[in-house]
Every structure is written in C-alpha cells, then in structure tokens.
Amino acid sequence: MQSYHSVGVVGGGSWGTTLAHLLGKNGNRVLLWLRDEESYQDIKNNHRNRKHTYEIALSEKICPTMDLEEVGKSCEIIVIAIPSSNFRQVTYLLGNHVKADQIVISACKGLEPQTHYSMTEIIREETCVKKIGVLSGPNLFQEILKGSPSAGVIASEYQEVIKKAEEIFSSSFYKIYGSNDLVGVELGGVMKNVVAIASGIADGLGFGNNTKALVLTRGISEMVKVGLKLGASPWTFNGLSGLGDMLVTCSSPLSRNYRVGYYLAQGQKLPQILEEMKAVAEGVNTAKVLHEYCRANQIDLPIMEGVYQILYENKPISHVLSELMNRLAHLEMDTNLLQTASSME
Amino acid sequence: MKPEHKEWIMQEVVKRVLSDKIAKTSKMPLETIIHDTIYHEKKRLEQEKRTKRTFQEAQYWKKIHKKMLSGSEEEKKSLIQEIILRFSHEIVGNFNPKVYSFSTKILPIGLSILLNTISPGVLFSHFPKLPDVSDRLIIQGEIELIQALQHLGTIILVPNHNSNMDSIAMGLAIHKIQLPPFIYGAGLNLFTNSIISYFMNNLGAYKVDRKKSASLYKDTLKEYATCTLECGYHNLFFPGGTRSRSGEIEEHIKLGLLGTGIKAYINNLQKGKEKPNIFIVPCTISYQLVLEAEHLIEDYLKATGKSRYIIEDDEFSKVRRILNFLTSILQLDSRICIRFCPAMDLFGNRVDKQGISYDKRGRVVDISRYTWVNGKVAHDPQRDMQYTKELAEQIKKSYYKNNVIMSTHLVAFVVFQLLKKHYPEMDLYRLLRTVKEDDLPLREVYESMEKILARIKKMVANGDICIDDHIKNLSVDAICDEALQHFRIYHSKVVLLRKGDRLYPQDPDLLFYYSNRLKKYDLEKGMEG
Structure with a gap:
C-alpha cells in the first residue's frame, strides 16, 4: 500500500504560495509545484517568493519542485491554485500521475471561458479522482501571510475531504469550516469577483455607503439566482464564500477585482489596468462567462450584465449606471426565487 | 443458484443484517427494531384484503409482539434473527438454471401458440413459419463487450423501466445473446398473472414485496442482493424502481439496490477474490407500443404526488390484454429495441473487454484505490453512497445517449x-x-x-x-x-x-x-x- 508523506500545492503564484505557507506553518511537509525558475530558486535558497509574496519569510517546511509527477506520487491531498485560464492544462498533466484514492482541492475562483466549467468540473474531467473539494472564503493573501485571524470554507460531497482538509489547514490563526454544498461554495467565490468590480466602480466614482450596500445586497441576490439554477443552496451565499468573501473583496484595495473596477471608474482602460496588474483578476473573465450563461438560460442579472457591458462593450459607466437606476422596480424578493429556495429546505 | 451458495447467502444475510442493525441502533433497546417492524407490517396488513394468508401473518406478528414483551435481550436478538430469516425465505426465489434455460426457449413458442389460437390472421401472415415474438426484439449495442465481461467479474444490468413486459423482454434478450442467467428482484404484482408468473418464477426472479416498508425487510433485501453479487451471480436491477409513469426516460434513480454493488465489491476485495470486479451495464428498452401506457399515463396525470407507486390492476394483470398486445406487435411487425450501453465500473469509468477501467482521458484507473481508507480497503458508508450517487448520474446520461x-x-x-x-x-x-x-x-x-x-x-x-x-x-x-x-x-x-x-x-x-x-x-x- 502506498504511503504519502506530503501535502501538495500546485501553483506558485501569490495564493498558492500563501496556502503552502499556511500548510507549512501547520506542521505539514509541503511540496509546492511551480513553473517559474526564479520563484523556485528564491523559495529553495531564501524561503521567499519575492515575485509574488514580497519579503515575507515562508515556512521552511515548503519544498519547491518543478516536477508534477513528484507531487502526484507523494501527496494524498493536492491543492490546485492555478488561474482558470491554465487550470485545465495543468490539471490534465497532474491527472497523469494521481490515483483514485487521492484528494484534489481547487483553490481557484474562476470559470473556464470556453466551456463555462467550474474548476471542480475540470478536475473531474481531467483526472480519475472522485474525492474533490473546493476551498473558498474571505482570504486576502497579504493578511493571511501576516497571520491575521482568518477563516475559509472547504466544501465537498465527501466527508473525508472535509475532515482531512480541516486537519491540515486549521490553525490558531486560520479556521476552516466545512460544507457539503460544493456548487454553492464554488459559485460564491467565483461570482463575487464580478460584484467586486462593480463595487470598485462605485468607490472609484466617489459614491458613498448607500451605493456600496445597494451593490452588495443586490449582488448577492444575483448570485443566489444563478446558484439556484445550478442546484446550490441559497443559504450558502450568506456564508463565508458568499457574503464573507464579498465583504472583503468589495471594500479592500488589496483585491484585484475591486482595483479593476476602481481604475475603470478613474478613466483607465481595461487592457492597461490588466497589464499593470501582476496577478490575474478572475472577475474580468467571469463577467463574460456569466453573461453568456445567463443569456443562454434567460437569467436576468442587471449588475453583472452592467459590469460585462463596461468591460467588453466599452459602454460608458454613466450609461450603465443610468440604465440600472431606471429599471422598473420589482419586488425586492423574487417570489419565484423564494419558492425555489423554500422547496430546497 | 447452487445449494451451497443458497445456504451461505441465507446465513450471511441473517448475520450481516443483525449486526448492522445492532450497530446502527446501539444506543436504543433492541425492541425498537422489533417494534418498528411489527408496526410497518401491521399497517401493511390493515391495507390488504383479508385472506387466510393475511390472517396468518397477523397472528405471527401478534406472537412476535408477545414474545418480545417477555423476552430477555438475548431472546430479543433471536427474535430479530427469526424475522430476518422469515423475510429471507420470502425473498429467495426457486430459481433453477435448468428451468431458466427451458423457460427462455419455450417462452416465445408458448406465446406464439397462444397467439395463433386467438388470431388466425397472425398465423397465416407468417405461414409456414410460426410467428415468433422474440423475432420482434432488436438487440443492439455493446453485445460483445457484455459477453466478454461475464467471464471477468459480476455484471449488474440496469435497464430503464417502461413496462412489466420489460422483465420478459430482458429475459429473452439475455438468452438470445447467450448470456448466463441473471437474477433480479421482481415486484409481487408481477406474479399475479398466472401465465407470466410461471415464467417469472423461472427467469431468475426473486420476490420483492414493495408494500413491505419495514427497514428490516429492506435491509434484508439489499443484503440478499449483495450476497448474490459476492457469489458471482449476475444481477438485473431496474434502478428507476418503478415503471416510468410519464413515458419519460428515468430522471430519478434509486440508490438503495444500486449501492449493493460497491458493498459487494469491497467485500470481494477484502476476501481477496480472484475476480472481485462488478460491472455496470445500463440498457435501454424502447417499445413502439407500451402495453400499460393507458394506465401509466392516467396515473401520472392524477394530482402530483398522488400517483400510485404500485399499480395492481393495470393491463398487465389481464391475460387477454397481454395477448392483444403481443398480437398487435406481430401484426404490425412492431419492434422492441433493447440496447446494451457501454459498460462502466462502479465509479462510472468506462470499461473495456478486458475489464480494465479508463478515466475520461483514456488513462488506466486502478479502481480498487477508490475503496482505500488510509491505504487500506474499507467500507465508508458516506463515501460509498456518494460514489453510488455519481454512478446513478452516469447511468442516467447513458440512458439519454442510448435512448x-x-x-x-x-x-x-x-x-x-x-x-x-x-x-x-x-x-x-x-x-x-x-x-x-x-x-x-x-x-x-x-x-x-x-x-x-x-x-x-x-x-x-x-x-x-x-x-x-x-x-x-x-x-x-x-x-x-x-x-x-x-x-x-x-x-x-x-x-x-x-x-x-x-x-x-x-x-x-x-x-x-x-x-x-x-x-x-x-x-x-x-x-x-
């Protein structure tokens, strides 16, 4: 019988490095796979990944590797923290090495542009693994690296995944909650990025707290609409991966998606913003995927559609804003939605 | 079924159901299990017509109740054992492979003779050959694959369910493609028609009384299926549980019986069996005409939620109606299409003729590792239920593709x-x-x-x-x-x-x-x- 001795993290960007650090601090031996030679050398020689996580000293339990096979063969639990655009390709390669007893967890909050698939669906397609989970929640990497008390949620249809993830992640400064609503938790983390762009726009325009509250509450309502369509529990969106993540992302300049919205409102162009930003803002891609999905399924999401029009149709922010405010007022709580939600109880 | 297997299965069913029940209800007194069974049985008997049989059954449960009240813990355990054994005897059919072989050969001829007596037109239309109902069966799909897999492990055939004729059509199809006998659980209502009952008894059916809702009965049924799989008997389940009322392909697949596959597989691995694998072969049955269509749709259209799970008085219970149906099939050169879908393992992976499993990217999968808990093969009820749910999804997809x-x-x-x-x-x-x-x-x-x-x-x-x-x-x-x-x-x-x-x-x-x-x-x- 095979014995595993490490926890694997695939992806050496800011979030992957942070998760590896978190796991290392918790006493796990961590194999961190990354493609970038410079980061690999930096972690190996200096216990730092200055390209992504500044001067912060990383856990010495992190062993960087550029060999995906080593991760596949040595780790019972593997966390993938790769942007959605490369997620499938790397997961396919990992799929050449993993076996049916292993656990794979997605830590990416995005959707695949071509297929509209979530990351856990991609894991299911590209590997033989069944015990799949998703890690989400209000987790700004800078704060976790500083050791500020934080929490995340691990969702899986398999109790074993939740239990084992709790064991490796939970510490005195990072608390893990479990959930069986894999779809809801994954969607919460994905969709809030689009709301964060809207929130950044509102702040960039100098609007106050009323506007922020409007964007957040109606944003959650739109998330619930999509969630219900895809079989998620509406209550999940009130939790860490929905409201929790949104509160952080929609108000912190540390959030990339928020910054995209903020700079757009300041008059900068999207290509320029993305070029200057080192890391990927998943919300930009997610807005497009959601637009396509909702058009095909006739779901009305005014805020998310507004963000799409600003990002992809170059529609002036003022026009979008005016259209949003001039929409006919509906009941705050959609009765159809309420019925669907109550039927799930 | 071999006599030694039958004996082992009976003993094993009693042993396993008893220990599972005791483990699950460890904090409750044993009499809770007996009480629950008596309650459900009494309720069932109240709803049935009063006959000598129901009277005897009621007397039996009274006796059990009396014994329970005065019995020690050990005696209560023996009572539970006795009930499980009683249920097991009810379930186990009189299946005999020799009779099965005879029945599958005689069934088409028997039906043809019956048809000719009522419809000379049918006879003359095929003269000088006797019209043969089994000629109307179109069998297609992965026939070679299922023929190969029968030697490499145990097969669970999971057809969609349109009609009570499905059991007969499947029995004929299995025989026609030279597969060994399959055993399957058939509702008691299928035995009410005298002609069909004869063939049902001998086509490998064991009796399932769907009116019995006591968990002890259901557990006995599931454990019986598990044990037959472990003994290597190919099984046939209708995973939809009941005939599709609306005519749609099954949307809901029942997980209870389907879940016995994974349990048997893990037991096989733990026992180190030479051929532990269990293969799932979905199958679609498509009729141009459905025997009971009128009753089924009528039932469906009744107020939502009030449709009956078991219909006892439909077209299937009337011999003349069945003959009329078969006559129509022959007259119209109507077709019944049975399509064997690609086989899969218990985890929904594709399986080839060597019994090897592949992931979606065509890589070989060592499926025994799905059953590991910290490196060892072990049962994990929550995990195994999830595997079964995912398998059910794959079966559904297969139905849609092979409809x-x-x-x-x-x-x-x-x-x-x-x-x-x-x-x-x-x-x-x-x-x-x-x-x-x-x-x-x-x-x-x-x-x-x-x-x-x-x-x-x-x-x-x-x-x-x-x-x-x-x-x-x-x-x-x-x-x-x-x-x-x-x-x-x-x-x-x-x-x-x-x-x-x-x-x-x-x-x-x-x-x-x-x-x-x-x-x-x-x-x-x-x-x-």
Whole structure:
C-alpha cells in the first residue's frame, strides 16, 4: 500500500504560495509545484517568493519542485491554485500521475471561458479522482501571510475531504469550516469577483455607503439566482464564500477585482489596468462567462450584465449606471426565487 | 443458484443484517427494531384484503409482539434473527438454471401458440413459419463487450423501466445473446398473472414485496442482493424502481439496490477474490407500443404526488390484454429495441473487454484505490453512497445517449409540440382537454418532422441519442404512416387519426405519453429553425 508523506500545492503564484505557507506553518511537509525558475530558486535558497509574496519569510517546511509527477506520487491531498485560464492544462498533466484514492482541492475562483466549467468540473474531467473539494472564503493573501485571524470554507460531497482538509489547514490563526454544498461554495467565490468590480466602480466614482450596500445586497441576490439554477443552496451565499468573501473583496484595495473596477471608474482602460496588474483578476473573465450563461438560460442579472457591458462593450459607466437606476422596480424578493429556495429546505 | 451458495447467502444475510442493525441502533433497546417492524407490517396488513394468508401473518406478528414483551435481550436478538430469516425465505426465489434455460426457449413458442389460437390472421401472415415474438426484439449495442465481461467479474444490468413486459423482454434478450442467467428482484404484482408468473418464477426472479416498508425487510433485501453479487451471480436491477409513469426516460434513480454493488465489491476485495470486479451495464428498452401506457399515463396525470407507486390492476394483470398486445406487435411487425450501453465500473469509468477501467482521458484507473481508507480497503458508508450517487448520474446520461427513438415517439412528439404551440398559455391539464377538439394539417406535421429529424441525425452522429435503424432512412410520411398504424391498432382508443390530409388527436393523454420519450433533449427548439 502506498504511503504519502506530503501535502501538495500546485501553483506558485501569490495564493498558492500563501496556502503552502499556511500548510507549512501547520506542521505539514509541503511540496509546492511551480513553473517559474526564479520563484523556485528564491523559495529553495531564501524561503521567499519575492515575485509574488514580497519579503515575507515562508515556512521552511515548503519544498519547491518543478516536477508534477513528484507531487502526484507523494501527496494524498493536492491543492490546485492555478488561474482558470491554465487550470485545465495543468490539471490534465497532474491527472497523469494521481490515483483514485487521492484528494484534489481547487483553490481557484474562476470559470473556464470556453466551456463555462467550474474548476471542480475540470478536475473531474481531467483526472480519475472522485474525492474533490473546493476551498473558498474571505482570504486576502497579504493578511493571511501576516497571520491575521482568518477563516475559509472547504466544501465537498465527501466527508473525508472535509475532515482531512480541516486537519491540515486549521490553525490558531486560520479556521476552516466545512460544507457539503460544493456548487454553492464554488459559485460564491467565483461570482463575487464580478460584484467586486462593480463595487470598485462605485468607490472609484466617489459614491458613498448607500451605493456600496445597494451593490452588495443586490449582488448577492444575483448570485443566489444563478446558484439556484445550478442546484446550490441559497443559504450558502450568506456564508463565508458568499457574503464573507464579498465583504472583503468589495471594500479592500488589496483585491484585484475591486482595483479593476476602481481604475475603470478613474478613466483607465481595461487592457492597461490588466497589464499593470501582476496577478490575474478572475472577475474580468467571469463577467463574460456569466453573461453568456445567463443569456443562454434567460437569467436576468442587471449588475453583472452592467459590469460585462463596461468591460467588453466599452459602454460608458454613466450609461450603465443610468440604465440600472431606471429599471422598473420589482419586488425586492423574487417570489419565484423564494419558492425555489423554500422547496430546497 | 447452487445449494451451497443458497445456504451461505441465507446465513450471511441473517448475520450481516443483525449486526448492522445492532450497530446502527446501539444506543436504543433492541425492541425498537422489533417494534418498528411489527408496526410497518401491521399497517401493511390493515391495507390488504383479508385472506387466510393475511390472517396468518397477523397472528405471527401478534406472537412476535408477545414474545418480545417477555423476552430477555438475548431472546430479543433471536427474535430479530427469526424475522430476518422469515423475510429471507420470502425473498429467495426457486430459481433453477435448468428451468431458466427451458423457460427462455419455450417462452416465445408458448406465446406464439397462444397467439395463433386467438388470431388466425397472425398465423397465416407468417405461414409456414410460426410467428415468433422474440423475432420482434432488436438487440443492439455493446453485445460483445457484455459477453466478454461475464467471464471477468459480476455484471449488474440496469435497464430503464417502461413496462412489466420489460422483465420478459430482458429475459429473452439475455438468452438470445447467450448470456448466463441473471437474477433480479421482481415486484409481487408481477406474479399475479398466472401465465407470466410461471415464467417469472423461472427467469431468475426473486420476490420483492414493495408494500413491505419495514427497514428490516429492506435491509434484508439489499443484503440478499449483495450476497448474490459476492457469489458471482449476475444481477438485473431496474434502478428507476418503478415503471416510468410519464413515458419519460428515468430522471430519478434509486440508490438503495444500486449501492449493493460497491458493498459487494469491497467485500470481494477484502476476501481477496480472484475476480472481485462488478460491472455496470445500463440498457435501454424502447417499445413502439407500451402495453400499460393507458394506465401509466392516467396515473401520472392524477394530482402530483398522488400517483400510485404500485399499480395492481393495470393491463398487465389481464391475460387477454397481454395477448392483444403481443398480437398487435406481430401484426404490425412492431419492434422492441433493447440496447446494451457501454459498460462502466462502479465509479462510472468506462470499461473495456478486458475489464480494465479508463478515466475520461483514456488513462488506466486502478479502481480498487477508490475503496482505500488510509491505504487500506474499507467500507465508508458516506463515501460509498456518494460514489453510488455519481454512478446513478452516469447511468442516467447513458440512458439519454442510448435512448432509441421509434416512429411513435417521433410523431407523438412533433404533433404534441405543434398542438402546444396553438395554446401557449395553457397548462398541461387544460391543454390535454382542449386539443381533443383540434386538428393539424399533415403538411405542417411533415415539415416539422423534417426539421426535427435533421436535428436528431446530428445528435445521433454526436452519440447523444439513437434512432431505430428501421426508420432512419425512411421518409417522414413513411415514418408517420407507421406510427399511425401503431396508434390505430392496439390501444382501446385510436391515439391519432388521419382523415384526408389532416391529423386528429383522439387520445391526447397517450400522445403526451409517447411524446415524453423525447423530452429533455431541447428538440422543440429545432422545430422553430
């Protein structure tokens, strides 16, 4: 019988490095796979990944590797923290090495542009693994690296995944909650990025707290609409991966998606913003995927559609804003939605 | 079933169910288990007709109750054992492979002789050959694969469920492609028809009393299936649990019986069996006419949630109706299509002729590792239930991909969609009442059929659905003629009638029933383009 001795993290960007650090601090031996030679050398020689996580000293339990096979063969639990655009390709390669007893967890909050698939669906397609989970929640990497008390949620249809993830992640400064609503938790983390762009726009325009509250509450309502369509529990969106993540992302300049919205409102162009930003803002891609999905399924999401029009149709922010405010007022709580939600109880 | 297996299975069922029950209810007194069983049995007996048998059963439960009240803990344990054994005896059929072989050979001939006595027309139409019902069975799909897998492990065949004729059709199909006998759980109501009961008893059926709702009975049933799988007996389950009332492909798959596969597999691995693998082979059965369609759709259309799970008084309980059905099939050269879908393992992975599993990217999967807990093969009820849920999803997908469209489905679908278009605001019930008065020009039906057929052919090329070989190259008017002939002959009312160049729906409920076979493919969108 095979014995595993490490926890694997695939992806050496800011979030992957942070998760590896978190796991290392918790006493796990961590194999961190990354493609970038410079980061690999930096972690190996200096216990730092200055390209992504500044001067912060990383856990010495992190062993960087550029060999995906080593991760596949040595780790019972593997966390993938790769942007959605490369997620499938790397997961396919990992799929050449993993076996049916292993656990794979997605830590990416995005959707695949071509297929509209979530990351856990991609894991299911590209590997033989069944015990799949998703890690989400209000987790700004800078704060976790500083050791500020934080929490995340691990969702899986398999109790074993939740239990084992709790064991490796939970510490005195990072608390893990479990959930069986894999779809809801994954969607919460994905969709809030689009709301964060809207929130950044509102702040960039100098609007106050009323506007922020409007964007957040109606944003959650739109998330619930999509969630219900895809079989998620509406209550999940009130939790860490929905409201929790949104509160952080929609108000912190540390959030990339928020910054995209903020700079757009300041008059900068999207290509320029993305070029200057080192890391990927998943919300930009997610807005497009959601637009396509909702058009095909006739779901009305005014805020998310507004963000799409600003990002992809170059529609002036003022026009979008005016259209949003001039929409006919509906009941705050959609009765159809309420019925669907109550039927799930 | 070999006598030594039967004995082992009986002992094992009692042992396992007892220890599982005691483990699950460890904090509750043993009498809770007995109480629960007595309660459910009494409730069942209250709803049944009073007969000598029900009287004896009631007496038995009274006796158990009395013994329970005065018994020690050890005696209560013995009582539970006794009940499990009683249930086990009820379940185990008198299946005998020799009789099975005889029955499958004699069944088509027997039915043919019966048909000839009531319908000389049928006899002369095939003269000098005897008409053979089994000739109407079109068997297709992964036949070689299932033939190969029978030697490499144990097979669970999971057909969709339209009609009580399914058991007989499957029995014939299994025999025709030279597979060994399969055993399967058949509802008690299938044994009420004297002719069919004879064949059911000998086609490998064990009796399942779906009115028995005590958990002890259900557990005994599941454990019985698990043990037969461990002994290497191929099983047939109808995972939908009951016949599709609406005519649709199964949306809900019951997990209880399906879950016995993984349990047996883990037990096989733990025992180090030489061939531990269990293969799942979904299978679709498609009829041009469904024997009990009238009763099934009537039941479906009753207020939601009030439809009966068990129907005892439908067409299947009437011998003449069955003969009428079979006569119609022969007269019309009607087809029953049985399609064996690609086999999968218990985790939904594709399996090849060597019994090797592959992931979606074609890589070999060592499936025994799905059962590991910290490096060792072990049961994990929550995990195994999730595996079964995912397997059920794969089975459903397989049904949709291997659903064989027959002429009656296609014509009913097109006509029903066109009628629906006339009354876009109406709910289903009003629509069904209203369209009786309506009619359609044939040209409009043909035009829509052309569009839908073009779409279906694309889907067939992509492997998303199948079409009856007989109609795939026919013109739409020929397909329509064939369907109309079927709709005219068998059911008590003509379903769809042609007068001149117009079609008149005479039985909208049945039209709806046959059209539902094509539901959930979004085909209606194809009628617009």
